[in-house]
Amino acid sequence: MKRNVLPGLRLSLGVTLFYVGLIVVLPIAALVFKAASLGPADYWQIVSSARAVASYRVTVLSALGATIFNLFFGLALAWVLTRYRFRGWRIVDAMVDLPFALPTAVAGIALTALFANNGWFGSVLADLGIKVAYTPLGIMIAMCFTSLPFIVRTVQPVLEDLDPALEEAAQSLGGSDWEIFRKVILPLLTPALLAGVSLSFARSLGEFGAIIFIAGNQPMSTEITALLVFIRLEEYDYQAAAAIASVLLLTAFVMLAVTNTLQARALRYTVRS
Amino acid sequence: MSANLTPNLGRRKPPRVGDGPLFRRALIGTVLVIGAFLILAPLIVIGFEAFKQGWKTYSATIANPDTRHAILLTVVTALIAVPVNTAFGVAAAWAITKFDFRGKRFLLVLIEIPFSVSPIVAGVAYLFVYGLQGIFGPYFDAHGIKVLFALPGIILASMFVTAPFVARELIPLMQSQGRDLEEAATSLGASGWRTFISVTLPNIKWALLYGVVLCNARVMGEFGAVSVVSGNIRGQTNTLPLHIELLYHDYQTAGAFASASILAIIAVFTIIAKVALEKQGAGRARKTATRPALASNPAEKPS
Known part of the structure; x- marks a missing residue:
């Protein structure tokens, strides 16, 4: 390997490690440490309490519903934005990013006012x-709003890069549009769709700001896990907050691993030399 | 092959899948209607609710000392958190793309953790570092330094949620640009800073600005993490999003929406800036042209 002549390794790596250590690693380590200090029996009792389990259920089911809706709507939106040109498509394309740009609390009160x-x-x-509003359906709508761009923006570039020759070949062999979509296009989109789905699902599991306004926040029915953590904090029950937050953290790490794997696969099929 | 032999006589482009006029119109129509209900309507309802009781109520809310303080606190937070984050992003991108070292992939994963972690979890995590029941809390408290329920806590939490924003835009771009230009500049005698300012920076300026714009939008709008560490003290530690929640739960709906309209305007400007920067080749535009070289970049988009 040739010797690297560029300066600044020590400074830039030093700054990076210091910042990541202080801002990212330290707090997460503190949370893990706090949750671990509980002991297995107490920990299990907190994370498996009826109220906590009910919160996991409503969070996961709503996130699942929102992700399935976004899978279809996001794919349709990405399709329309790449395949068709109509008046105002640029504005529609730009508006897809609104859920990313609009603060979650603002989205939350706006959706509540609408519904x-x-x-x-x-x-x-x-x-x-x-x-x-104030039902799991409301939670789902808030999740749909905040996580929609993930699927659109993951699928869109793959759709844009799709080689028209593949479709032409299938057409010349007599395939109908639906057959070609199902047997040629969809398999090519699947890795990107899966990556988008996992990003969207992960985001929905952790969402807080957009949901708490519309959810109603009734324990056992419309209380999401992130809110339960917040409530435990307000009750000064720091151990319970740490334990339930650690469940969310663990889920986030699992989703990160899943997304990484899926995205690596999606890229493998799209990178061209 | 001569055009006469193809079945699409005289046609330049054969119709692609889904190009039938009926299907095309139906799909565009459906997507636009759902999009209008789900994405456009929330934006419109903010403006509608904010001005429902007239311009007077609107301006009175904005002029309210608590609202003005919340705006000020949000701006101050952004003015500190965004530049620090940008410096970190540049340093991280420089270290990761210009050098080879062990554990690089692991470092990339660490930088991207905040994307996947719920903001509430981030807030709780900071509580266990700087809170009275945390690691350093008692020490800081003994020395009279207030981190939580004060500006430092708000800034730290904002920095956590936006940590990957600038680095994520720069790393794939600088990776694809390689090291040749910088190596040439250095071998001609330019100092490290000189190399960065006159060689690297002109090549990454749009991507850098793109990251800064997105980072700023997130800092100004962050709710979950900040609401845990701020303590929601009216007129003291309420940022604009927290102020909105407070007014909303006080049944001051018009006031809440008036405050929300400020953030909505910032969001619209963020999108306009984003589109303009994409025209310069930053962000999404680059990602479609040249795929990111790093397969381990899990979150292409902010959360």
């Missing part, structure tokens, strides 16, 4: 007998 029983959408839905 409350006297809101623009809520009043119409209430006439149909559907309650959104």
Whole structure:
């Protein structure tokens, strides 16, 4: 290996390690340490309490629902934005990033205003007998909003890079549009879709700001795990907060590993020499 | 092959899958309607609710001392957290892309952890470092230094959630640019800073700005992590997003939406800046042109 002549390794690596250590590693280590100091029996009792388990259930199920909706809607949106040109498509393309740019608390009160029983959408839905605000459906809608860009932005570049020759070949062999989509296009999109799905799901599991306004926050039914951590803190029950937060942290690490694997696979199929 | 032999006589491009006019219109229509309900409507309702009681109520809310203090605190937080984060991002990108060392991939994963961690977990984690029940809390308390429920805590929590923002934009770009230019400059006698300022910086300026814009938007809008470490003291440690929550739960809906409209305007400007920078080749535009060289970059987009 040739000798590196560039200066600044010690300074830049030093700054990086110091910053990552102080800002990222130290707090997470402190949380893990605090949760570990509980002892297995106490820890298990807290994380498996009925209220905690109910919060996992509503969080995971809502995140699952939101991710499935975003899988279809996100794919359709990405498709429309790459395949079709219509008036205003640039604005639509830019607006996809709004959930990233809009602060979660702002999104939360806006969605609540829309879906409350006297809101623009809520009043119409209430006439149909559907309650959104203060139910798990509301949690799902907040999650849909915040995690939509993940799927669109992961699938979009792959769709743009899709070689038209593949479709032409399939067409010349007599395939119908649906057959070509299912047997040629979808398999090529699958790695990107899976990566987007895991990002979207991970984001929904940890979401807080957008949800607490619309959720109703009833223990055992509409209380998400992140909120339960917050409530335990307000009750000065730091051990319980640490234990339940450690569950969220562990889930985040698992999702990070899953996403990393899926994204590496997605890239392997899209990188061209 | 001559055009006469192909089945698509005289047509330049054969119709691609899903290009049938009926399907095309139906799909665009469906997507736009759902998009309008899910994405556009929240933005519109903010403006509607903020001005529902007239311009007077709106300006009175903005002029309220607590609101003004919240705006000030948000701006001060961004003015400190964003530059520090940017310096870190540049340092991290320089170290990772210009040198080879062991544990590089692990370092990349560490930098990206904040993307996957719930903001609430981040806030709780800081509590166990600087809180009275935390590692350094009692020490700081004994020396009269207030970290939590004060500005330092808010800044630290904001730095955690945005730690990867600048580095993530720079690393794939600097990776693809290689080291040749910098090595040439150094071998001609330029100092490290000179090399960075006149050789590296012109090549990464748009990506850098892109990262800064996204980082700033997140810092100004961060809610979960900040709400744990700030203590929500009205007129003291309330940032704008926390102020919105406070007003909302006080049933001052118009005030909450008036404050929210400020953040919504910042969000719209963020998107405009983002599109403009993408035109310069930053962010998404680059990612479509040349794929990121790092397969281990899990979060391409901010969270």
